[in-house]
Amino acid sequence: MSAEEQVGSVGLNxxxxxxxxxxxxxxVYRAGRTTHTTSDYYAxxxxxxxxxxxxxxxxxxxxxASFLGIAGAIAVNGYDGFLYSIGFLVAWLVALxxxxxxxxNTGRFTMGDVLAYRMRQRPVRAAAATSTLVVSAFYxxxxxxxxxxxxALLLQIPAxxxxxxxxxxxxxxxxxxxxxxxxxxKGTTYVQIIxxxxxxxxxxxxxxxxxxVVGLDVGELLERAAERSPHGTxxxxxxxxxxxxxxxxxxxxxxxxGTAGLPHILMRFYTVPNAVEARRSVVxxxxxxxxxxxxxxxxxxxATALLPPGxxxxxxxxxxxxxxxxxLGGEFLLGVVSAIxxxxxxxxxxxxxxTASASFAHDVYANVIRRGAASPRSEVRVARLTAVAVxxxxxxxxxxxxxxxxxxxxxxxFAVAASANLPTLLYSxxxxxxxxxxxxxxxxxxxxxxxxxIVLSPAVSGKPxxxxxxxxxxxxxxxxxxxxxxxxxxxxxxxLSFLLGAVGTVLGGRRPDAARRYAEMEVRAxxxxxxxxxxxxxxxxxxx
Amino acid sequence: MxxxxxxxxxxxxxxxxxxxxxxxxVQAGPEFVELRRRLRGWxxxxxxxxxxxxxxxxxxxxxxxxxMATPVSGVITVGLLVGLAQFVSTFALTAAYVRFAARRLxxxxxxxxxxxxxxx
Numbered sequence: 001m002s003a004e005e006q007v008g009s010v011g012l013n014x015x016x017x018x019x020x021x022x023x024x025x026x027x028v029y030r031a032g033r034t035t036h037t038t039s040d041y042y043a044x045x046x047x048x049x050x051x052x053x054x055x056x057x058x059x060x061x062x063x064x065a066s067f068l069g070i071a072g073a074i075a076v077n078g079y080d081g082f083l084y085s086i087g088f089l090v091a092w093l094v095a096l097x098x099x100x101x102x103x104x105n106t107g108r109f110t111m112g113d114v115l116a117y118r119m120r121q122r123p124v125r126a127a128a129a130t131s132t133l134v135v136s137a138f139y140x141x142x143x144x145x146x147x148x149x150x151x152a153l154l155l156q157i158p159a160x161x162x163x164x165x166x167x168x169x170x171x172x173x174x175x176x177x178x179x180x181x182x183x184x185x186k187g188t189t190y191v192q193i194i195x196x197x198x199x200x201x202x203x204x205x206x207x208x209x210x211x212x213v214v215g216l217d218v219g220e221l222l223e224r225a226a227e228r229s230p231h232g233t234x235x236x237x238x239x240x241x242x243x244x245x246x247x248x249x250x251x252x253x254x255x256x257x258g259t260a261g262l263p264h265i266l267m268r269f270y271t272v273p274n275a276v277e278a279r280r281s282v283v284x285x286x287x288x289x290x291x292x293x294x295x296x297x298x299x300x301x302x303a304t305a306l307l308p309p310g311x312x313x314x315x316x317x318x319x320x321x322x323x324x325x326x327x328l329g330g331e332f333l334l335g336v337v338s339a340i341x342x343x344x345x346x347x348x349x350x351x352x353x354x355t356a357s358a359s360f361a362h363d364v365y366a367n368v369i370r371r372g373a374a375s376p377r378s379e380v381r382v383a384r385l386t387a388v389a390v391x392x393x394x395x396x397x398x399x400x401x402x403x404x405x406x407x408x409x410x411x412x413x414f415a416v417a418a419s420a421n422l423p424t425l426l427y428s429x430x431x432x433x434x435x436x437x438x439x440x441x442x443x444x445x446x447x448x449x450x451x452x453x454i455v456l457s458p459a460v461s462g463k464p465x466x467x468x469x470x471x472x473x474x475x476x477x478x479x480x481x482x483x484x485x486x487x488x489x490x491x492x493x494x495x496l497s498f499l500l501g502a503v504g505t506v507l508g509g510r511r512p513d514a515a516r517r518y519a520e521m522e523v524r525a526x527x528x529x530x531x532x533x534x535x536x537x538x539x540x541x542x543x544x
Numbered sequence: 545m546x547x548x549x550x551x552x553x554x555x556x557x558x559x560x561x562x563x564x565x566x567x568x569x570v571q572a573g574p575e576f577v578e579l580r581r582r583l584r585g586w587x588x589x590x591x592x593x594x595x596x597x598x599x600x601x602x603x604x605x606x607x608x609x610x611x612m613a614t615p616v617s618g619v620i621t622v623g624l625l626v627g628l629a630q631f632v633s634t635f636a637l638t639a640a641y642v643r644f645a646a647r648r649l650x651x652x653x654x655x656x657x658x659x660x661x662x663x664x
Contacts, residue, residue, distance in 0.1 A: 079612075079623055083605060086630045090598045093637060097587040222619045236621045237613035238605040245606030252602040256595070279645060286638045290631055430584075520567040526579055527570075529657040 008326060008334040013154045017339040020198070021175065024343075027190040028183035035184040038376045039535045041383060042109040042358045043270040044186035046534040050277040052193060054284020057268050059192030060351040061088075061259075061285065062199055062292055063139075064146040064318075064344050065410040070293070071324075072317030074300020078225075078235025080242055081300055085293035087255030092289065094422075095260040096282045102429045102525040104269045104278035108532050111266055111421060112363035115428055118517035119436040122371070125363040127443040131420035132263040132359040134447060135413055136352045137393070139264070142409030143345050143352070144398025146318065147172060150345065153322050154338045166399045173395035176346060180353045180387045185271060188350045195340075195347035200288060202340045203295040206321070209328050210302035221298070224305035235304065247486045251411055254490030258414025261421030264348075264355040273534035299324060349394060357386035411488055412454055419446030419493040423501050429525060432518050437508025438501045445504075446497030453489035458482045570660060579652045586644055594637055601626055 035041050048056070066088065073081030107113035112128035147169055151157055157164040179187060214221040226233045231240060242248035259265060269278045303312050303324040312320045325337035361383035366374040374382075401409070424442045427434040454460065462480035463473040471477060486492075511517075524530050570576050605612055605623065612623030 079605075079627075082624075082627055083602075086598075086601070086627055090594065090630060090634055093594050093634060094591070096638060097591050097641060219618045219620065226619055233619055234613075236619055236624055237609060238623055239609050242606070248606050249599075249602055252599070256598055276650065279642070283638055283642055286634065290635060294631065516565075516568060519571040522580075523567045523570050523576065523656075523660075526576070526583060527653045527657045527660070529570075529660045 009331045012335040016335045028187035031187035032182040041184040041380045048271045050280025053281035055196045056189045056192035057285040058288040059196030063348040068318040071296045071299045072320040075303040075312045075320035076317045077241035091256045091259035092286045099260045100278045100282045101275035104275045105528045105531045117521045129359045129363040135417045136356040138413035140394045141397045141401045145401040169398045177391035179350045191347045195343045207295040207298040225301045250491035251488040254415035257418035261417035264351045356390045357383045360386040415490045416450045419450040419497045423497045435508045438505030441504030442497045442501030445500035450489045450493035453484045456483040459487040
């Protein structure tokens with residue numbers, strides 16, 4: 001890490017970050033006192049309003065990849081960084097139009113609930129839990145991998161000091177476990193809301209500041225960016241980052257279809273009292289996420305325009321936003337922005353932990369192992385134990401994956417979600433004939449294909465070494481077992497999963513009561529009749 | 545647990561059959577058929593439209609880079625404007641869906657839901 005990045009004051013950074021931790025811990029503790037039932041632990045008693053949940057969804061969705069990754073990608077590669085944010089935003093329309101409300105009406109806590117409605121419970125729940133855990137693991141790794149760069153910035157522990165960084169990751173991971181154990185979904189939601197507000201206000205202030213510096217003239221900002229960038233006006237054209245068009249189309253497909261298959265996003269739809277509130281949540285999330293990406297566009301080009309040429313490079317691009325903050329507002333703004341970025345990682349990790357633990361405890365333990373005979377009390381206990389296990393895995397994974405490219409790992413999580421979850425969900429919600437065989441084919445088919453293609457992709461091995469650094473852009477150095485030509489598997493694995501689901505359905509047997517079960521599910525999905533109600537008193541007034 | 549908390553496991557409580565029959569009746573009824581027609585008649589074509597528009601954009605950014613690099617005014621290119629247009633269309637479709645759902649879906653869904661609850 002170069003000397004110029006050692007900016008800011010550790011004490012100030014720690015104080016700001018400590019304040020965030022303290023406030024959220026108090027809230028989480030208070031939330032934890034009212035967490036008793038499974039509905040409390042997994043779905044916060046379904047008592048959040050649409051707007052609250054919408055802010056929390058934005059908090060869950062705007063991960064370190066969005067904040068640091070996209071601003072940095074725009075700062076270095078211009079237009080191609082912007083392409084990422086468009087995919088991330090448009091994807092929400094899939095969730096709004098096709099998934100959110102119907103899911104809210106049919107499920108209780110997990111994606112497995114929706115599938116179990118009219119299929120053989122145990123195999124589909126096991127499949128849904130498997131894909132939930134795999135997607136969450138990819139996403140978790142991405143977040144923890146990004147923590148390293150931030151620790152270097154926030155605490156000035158250099159990237160070379162693996163032990164020092166590892167210790168910090170352990171502390172952070174432990175903190176997350178405490179959040180989830182004590183606060184359940186309600187506490188986690190509060191953390192998401194606070195983090196989302198901080199993140200949105202922080203980026204808004206920075207964007208306004210950047211525009212103020214150039215006299216509110218966007219044209220002026222872009223012209224300065226072109227003058228300072230080594231690429232000139234090419235930063236306003238596609239092609240700097242994605243040189244292979246097919247690879248880019250594959251990524252775009254995964255981004256747009258991945259969001260509505262991300263388990264930690266799907267689970268948030270259950271924290272509101274009814275489908276109309278679920279719709280309002282998504283609408284709020286779309287506005288917040290969209291406005292946020294417009295801010296990152298200003299921040300990315302702003303970093304190019306205002307920082308001395310060469311400050312932000314491909315190697316340190318994740319730090320573009322914090323470095324811009326230092327340039328604008330000195331140590332204080334840097335402290336605030338790096339604390340926000342860190343809070344971002346914490347909140348997303350907490351959301352992933354509760355999703356993974358709910359999926360294991362509710363689908364695997366309560367319904368597959370205990371065949372529905374588990375008491376709610378023991379189910380919550382298993383969920384808490386799972387959260388600890390997932391937390392430990394996240395800590396270990398974070399230490400191992402430290403330094404990997406964050407946005408790239410997140411894109412892989414999107415590809416797996418789009419391949420394994422979305423086709424199955426859409427078929428299940430809209431296709432009367434869809435059956436257990438079809439569901440298993442599309443989940444396992446999509447999951448296995450996407451993961452295997454990732455392992456065999458140039459993203460993992462075999463990219464030529466960069467002559468300047470001697471390092472390959474692949475995850476593994478010095479080996480080459482790549483066989484699949486694309487970085488992102490979406491273009492193959494997503495259509496294949498749709499196809500497998502259809503073929504499996506045609507080949508699989510039809511249960512005698514299939515029509516009756518589909519009638520029940522469809523009527524519930526579209527009308528909300530008999531949907532899970534809120535269990536907290538204030539929700540009743542909210543719902544009306 | 546509440547009355548709505550049904551078991552969908554392998555073993556069905558005796559009342560489940562009666563309940564399901566009601567669901568089948570509702571599913572076949574004219575109100576529900578109309579609700580499904582309205583929902584699918586809106587969300588399917590709109591989903592197809594926004595996906596087509598998004599992929600048109602992706603393909604343009606991949607294969608028509610010269611066009612996307614054409615300056616419109618100063619340094620602002622066609623690509624930047626088309627990208628921002630994706631934001632505008634996403635916001636517009638969101639607002640349109642909310643209007644549509646509130647006017648055409650919610651009242652009918654509530655009507656069916658209420659008539660089912662009366663039935664119990």
